[in-house]
Each structure stands twice: as structure tokens, then as C-alpha cells.
Amino acid sequence: xxxxxxxxxxxxxxxxxxxxxxxxxxxxxxxxxxxxxxxxxxxxxxxxxxxxxxxxxxxxxxxxxxxxxxxxxxxxxxxxxxxxxxxxxxxxxxxxxxxxxxxxxxxxxxxxxxxxxxxxxxxxxxxxxxxxxxxxxxxxxxxxxxx
Numbered sequence: 001x002x003x004x005x006x007x008x009x010x011x012x013x014x015x016x017x018x019x020x021x022x023x024x025x026x027x028x029x030x031x032x033x034x035x036x037x038x039x040x041x042x043x044x045x046x047x048x049x050x051x052x053x054x055x056x057x058x059x060x061x062x063x064x065x066x067x068x069x070x071x072x073x074x075x076x077x078x079x080x081x082x083x084x085x086x087x088x089x090x091x092x093x094x095x096x097x098x099x100x101x102x103x104x105x106x107x108x109x110x111x112x113x114x115x116x117x118x119x120x121x122x123x124x125x126x127x128x129x130x131x132x133x134x135x136x137x138x139x140x141x142x143x144x145x146x147x
Contacts, residue, residue: 001026002039004047008058009035015054016047065132068107072130072138077101082147083123092119093144098128102140120144 001023008014009030012021018039021030030036037043077098082090095111102109115129126142 003030003036004039004043004050005030005036005054006050007035007054014051015057016051018044018047062133062136065136068109069130069132069136069138071107072102072109072140074139074141075102075105075107076141076143077105078143078145080145080147081123087123087146089121089123089144092121093142094119098140098142 002018002020003026005013005015005017005019013019026036026038031038079093079097079101081093084090095114095116098114099109099111109130113130113132115131120126120142123144123146126144128140128142130138130140132138
């Protein structure tokens with residue numbers, strides 16, 4: 001089925017793109033979620049305006065990410081957790097914990113943007129990268145101390 005994307009969809013295309021996708025994907029996901037419209041004659045005449053709207057939305061999101069990255073870059077967060085005598089935590093510090101700590105500091109970052117190989121399970125200092133886009137990143141420092 002030929003569709004026109006209304007918004008950017010990671011792995012599929014940018015807003016305003018005319019694509020050919022499987023019928024079920026279009027009917028069951030893209031159209032009901034209002035992420036795309038059917039590429040008929042009338043809608044094809046509106047492709048340029050849809051593309052311009054998507055570009056404006058993309059720029060606004062990029063500005064938001066740039067602002068958040070500049071606030072977050074170099075931020076230090078300290079977590080105080082229970083640990084055993086070998087400095088192993090009785091839990092871990094996860095992306096969710098870091099996201100919540102950043103929100104407390106006034107920096108809105110979704111947990112999916114925080115790049116960690118594994119949850120932090122030992123006391124110490126760690127460098128964590130936040131990847132907003134491929135070009136926009138921020139580095140934060142995580143300190144895990146014993147309670």
C-alpha cells in the first residue's frame with residue numbers, strides 16, 4: 001500500500017516521504033496511529049506541505065534536544081546505595097534511576113536515550129553517555145557511594 005508519512009519514523013522514513021509498505025502494517029499501525037495517510041491523488045498534492053510541517057517539527061525537536069544536551073553535559077549525579085563488603089550493590093543503578101535523577105535536576109531525558117552497556121552494580125565513578133540523536137550527545141558522571 002502506498003502511504004505518505006506524516007511524522008518521522010525511525011527506521012522507516014521522514015515526514016512527507018511517499019513509501020510502499022505492507023497492507024497490514026499500514027492498516028493496523030500507521031493509519032490508526034495517525035503516523036501516515038493513504039497516498040491518493042488528493043493527498044499526493046499535499047506532500048510538500050506535509051513535508052514542511054514535518055521539517056518544522058524536526059527542527060523544534062532538535063532544538064529541544066540541543067537545550068537538554070547542553071544542560072546535561074558534565075552533570076554529576078550521586079547515588080547512595082547499600083553495598084556488601086566487596087563493594088557490590090544490593091541492587092543496581094539503571095537508566096530509569098538516572099532519568100529520574102536528571103528530572104529532579106530539571107533536565108528532561110527519557111530512559112531510552114541513556115546509553116549503558118549494563119546496569120551499574122558496584123560502587124565507583126562512571127561516565128554515561130546520553131544519545132539524543134547521532135549528532136547530539138551529552139556525557140554525565142555517575143558516582144555510586146556506600147550507604
